[in-house]
Amino acid sequence: MLTKQLANQIVEQTMIRLNRNINVMDTNGMILASGELERVENIHEGAVHVAKTQKPLLITEKNAHKWHGSKPGINMPVYFQQHLIGIIGITGNPTALKDVATLLQLTTEMMIHQSLIVSKSEWKRKMKEMVFEEMISSKSFPPILYERLDRLGFHLHSPFVTILLELPSTQYHGTVQQLEDYFDNEDVMVGHYQLNELFILTAGFNSEEVHKKIEKLPAYLQKNLSVRLSVGKPVESIEDVQQSFQTAKLALQYGHPTNKITYFEEVEVLSLLKKSNSVEAKQFSNRVLHGLDEKYCTTLIEYFKSDQQLSVCAEVLTIHRHTLTYRLKKIHESTGYNPYSFQDALVLQLALWLMRE
Template identity: 30%
Template sequence: MLIPELAEKIVKEVRKLIGEDIIVVNNEGYIIASTDLERVGTFHEGALIASQQKRKLIITIEDQTKLIGVKAGINFPIFFQNNVIGVIGITGDPTTVTPFGEIIRKMTELLISENYYAEQFDWHSRALESFVMDWVQAKDWNEAFMNRARLLNIDMEIKRAAVIIEFSGLTSPITREAWSSIFKKFQKNDKEVVARSGNERIILLINCTKGASRERIETRLKQFFLFLSDNFNIHASAGVGQPADPKEIKVSYSQAERCLKIVKSPSSIAFDEDLTLEMLLEEISQKTKADFIKRTLGPLIQENELIGTIKELFKQNHSLKNTAKNLHIHINTLHYRLKKADELTGLNSNNIHDLLTMYLAILFLDEQTKTNQ
């Protein structure tokens, strides 16, 4: 529990409050951290007595000749959960350093407590992340897998919907304190699972046994996005899969991933039940998509103006008037650009087959651009 790394941190923090030498001693009486590096690893009989008797021990100048390895000062046992886990000592005139003693001990015990709960949080987060990833990847439900579920207090018999929340615009890793707040904000009960996935994603497995309607899920996600933005300046989007039985959660997770790929902007939420064309496009391999782009829009890849014009045409539902207006060009200029694009590609933007071909190519190109960013 009281490892040298933590003891060194304690010495460093305590030294900010008092200019005297500080030592941290384990329950066997050996100094594991000190402002005087030469004392590290040496035996301190006074600290051993303080640890065994669970009381502070003032060491006088006279005691230096009676006890092994001591210097005048004061030693305090460090308590954690009612047990002595070590001793902190302050070297100096006892009458001078004693008034600081209780403050130093309380600060030390607080640092140890914070470190303990931080380690517990990190362990639980890593264990939960690992378990959830195994679960959504359809790992066999063997005895070891089920034991992990019980250890993490996860009910493996209820229907859930998978939600993947992805952060955008992060400039630095999210702190432990922020992750703790994020988990507490979303997890409403022990029937729901909230796990991080790297530094930029959260996986939610929402309890659907009591009818977690689309409206309720959407409301909760929007409130959560607002919380992230207001408290941590984090922007996020989400993909939501459909409810699935525990052993089919992989299906819901795959649906959520598919939804996330089509989300257009931060704070957007995509539900699998809304997907139509996207269901088919997701099944097409990346190589096939790349070949399709080359065969259709290949001659236009370096023509940014023409590509932008075609994108705007689709954005405006093929309204020439609105496309020209949004591009701030004359309608004749738009006709010229579209004619040039038709000539270069061999496609006819007025033919429904060619128009669909061009639309699919633009979708694949946007996806390719997003992936390469």
């Protein structure tokens, strides 16, 4: 529990503040770290005594001969969750060091506690990433996965939904913790998936709850991050999480780059079309949209997004309704397809989908 690396950190940090030699020993009395490097890996008899009695030991010039490998100073037991895990010693006149030694003991225990808590948190996070990777890549769902999910405290309450976040790798720091804080203690699994992606796996949220959480998430992260989110299909079984993940990937792939959030349902038809990403599909798109510049294509995109509601679309485009009507008329004239007609609008929508890479 008390490693050499941690012992060296304690010695380094405390010596800077106290300007005294500090020794850190394990419960066998072995000096793990010291400001006096020649003493490292030697037995400190005073520390052995402290480990047995679990009481502080003051060593003076007069009694130092009783404790082989010791020098005048104070040696204090160090605890973690009421268990003795080591001994901390400070070299000098013990009478003058009583108050400092108590403070050193407290500081050391706080440093150890913080280090172990962080280590445990990192282990749990890595375990989540490993389990998620197994779930989305395994052809079968081995029993060991259920055991690992149970160890992580992840409850198997359906439905399960996979959410992916795309963000610059430079912005990874602290984002996982932010997401865990955002979902609080609810059933979620968060971690890194690949270079520029994070994953969130939720359990037990109904569709309405998932939407509410997700819709507020960009604003929550926007203070520091530029992110895109994609949401996969909900699945009823943990064994089908791979399907939810794959649909989240498709949503991220085919969602418009400017959209903060893309649900798979929004791009499902497009993803089916893209599976046959043929030369003929490209030719179809170019033929239908021939003669339309970016302004008119954008107009069509927003028109269809607005469910062909002229007033809504005009407001989004910040243009007058008459201007929108004029543009739609020009599109009809240029392409031969009438945006007001269901059949023609379907052709135009397909062409727009196939135009996007």
